[in-house]
Amino acid sequence: MAADLHCHTQSSDGSDTAEEVVLMAKMRGLSAVAVTDHDTFAGSAKAIGFGKKYGITVVPGAEFSCVDAETGRKAHILCYCCDAPEKLEPVCRRMQDTRRKAGDAMLEKVRSIYPVPAEMVMKYVRRSTCFFKQHIMHALIDAGYAGEIYGPVYKKLFSSSGGVAYVKIDYPEVHDVIGQIRKAGGIAVLAHPAEFDSYGLLDSLSASKMIDGVEVWHPSASKDAVSRLSEAAAEYGLAMTGGTDFHGMYTKISHPVGSFTTPDEQLGKLLMKKHNWRKI
Numbered sequence: 001m002a003a004d005l006h007c008h009t010q011s012s013d014g015s016d017t018a019e020e021v022v023l024m025a026k027m028r029g030l031s032a033v034a035v036t037d038h039d040t041f042a043g044s045a046k047a048i049g050f051g052k053k054y055g056i057t058v059v060p061g062a063e064f065s066c067v068d069a070e071t072g073r074k075a076h077i078l079c080y081c082c083d084a085p086e087k088l089e090p091v092c093r094r095m096q097d098t099r100r101k102a103g104d105a106m107l108e109k110v111r112s113i114y115p116v117p118a119e120m121v122m123k124y125v126r127r128s129t130c131f132f133k134q135h136i137m138h139a140l141i142d143a144g145y146a147g148e149i150y151g152p153v154y155k156k157l158f159s160s161s162g163g164v165a166y167v168k169i170d171y172p173e174v175h176d177v178i179g180q181i182r183k184a185g186g187i188a189v190l191a192h193p194a195e196f197d198s199y200g201l202l203d204s205l206s207a208s209k210m211i212d213g214v215e216v217w218h219p220s221a222s223k224d225a226v227s228r229l230s231e232a233a234a235e236y237g238l239a240m241t242g243g244t245d246f247h248g249m250y251t252k253i254s255h256p257v258g259s260f261t262t263p264d265e266q267l268g269k270l271l272m273k274k275h276n277w278r279k280i
Contacts, residue, residue, distance in 0.1 A: 002261035003032035005059060006078065006191070006215065006243020008250075011035075011043030012063075013132040015248030018046035021257060022054055028258035032057035032267060034243070036078055038065055039095040040129040041085045059267075062088075063191060064181070065095060066174035068201050075174040075198055076191035078215065078241070081274050083185025091172065091180050096130045102167040103131025109165035110136055110157060116143045133158050134250040150252040174201070178210050187274050189213040189241055193229060195220035202229075206236035212273040217242025217260045219253065239270035 007021050008014035014021070018035055025033035033056065037043040044060045051058030061080045068075045082088065107121055116139050124135040137154055140146040146153035157165040181188045188211045193202050195218070205211045216229040217240075233240045242262040244255050262270075 001029065001031035002242075002258075002263055003034070003057075003059065003267045004028075004030055004244050004246070004258050004260065005032075005034040005036070005061070005080070005241045005262045005267070006063070006218070006260075007033060007035050007246040007257060008037050008063075008248075009035055009043040009047070010127045011040055011046070011129055012037035013128070013130075013134050013247060013250055014043075015134075015138075015250045018043050019050045021246065022047050022050040022056060022058065024257040026054050026056045028256070030056070030258050030261065031264055032059055033257065034059040034061040034080065036061040036063040036080075036243070038063050038130065039092045039099075041082070041088075041092075042129050060085075062092075064091065064177045065171050066177045067171040068198070069173050069175075071200070073198065073201075074171065074196050075201055076196070077174060077177055077181065077211075078189040078191045078243075079181045079184075079186040080189065080270065081187050082181070085184065085186075087184035088180055088186070091177060092129075095172065098169055099130045099132065102169050103133075103135070105167045106133065106158070106165045107136055109167075110140075113157075113164065114140060114143070114145045116140060116145065132250075134247075138250075149250055174205075175210070178205070182210075187212045187270060189215060189239070189270070191215045192218040192220050192245065194218070194222065194225040199228070199232075202232055206232065206238060211238065213239035213241050213270050215243060216240040217262070219245060219255055219260060239273060240266045241270060242266075 035043045035047040064077045120139040244259045
């Protein structure tokens with residue numbers, strides 16, 4: 001058995017509910033699942049209740065969107081088992097406000113091209129804690145202007161290199177976010193380093209003992225990347241995690257819950273790090 005420690009729900013940019021994710025994990029025979037919505041613990045809180053109802057362990061979590069100031073590259077940090085998630089609410093609210101303003105601006109640009117009613121977009125936004133491009137794309141599919149979330153229409157509108165409706169989002173600095181996670185009593189894991197070419201960041205965060213683990217098994221990680229990340233984890237004594245980064249229909253390539261997982265012994269190692277932190 002194994003655990004999928006990276007799943008998103010409607011509370012951020014996933015298309016499925018927390019209950020559906022928990023049920024899918026149970027049907028896949030997983031030992032545990034983590035809901036790690038972007039910049040919110042809302043989906044995780046819902047999933048915990050459904051985990052108790054359906055008899056599957058839910059590891060509480062969230063994924064924080066950051067930037068590495070040294071390189072300017074994006075970096076994502078997975079936070080698990082936070083003792084005081086309310087202490088991270090200021091970080092979450094700032095990011096949610098930033099995304100909401102960017103979403104409003106993007107929607108205005110999109111509606112100057114495609115005459116889609118704002119209400120068709122907002123019905124998807126309202127079920128989330130934030131405003132994501134995927135909500136706009138879902139409405140465009142409903143209205144017949146697009147046939148898929150990540151296709152030619154998405155590229156035309158939201159490509160970071162010339163998308164006509166693209167609005168840049170400013171993310172908080174990764175070291176600051178990890179510091180806030182630590183103060184709130186959470187476990188910090190560097191998410192999918194292969195996707196953002198975060199190997200240098202992995203080395204620096206590991207050497208300074210700022211993170212507890214690294215996401216090794218992920219759709220973006222090739223065999224070579226898995227080998228490289230496993231070696232780094234062994235060198236720095238990090239827990240190795242795995243997750244599908246599940247988003248339901250809001251994804252470029254479909255992977256069901258449980259496609260990428262964390263071995264039970266590595267989940268145990270991650271939770272033991274949490275136990276050791278509490279002793280400090």
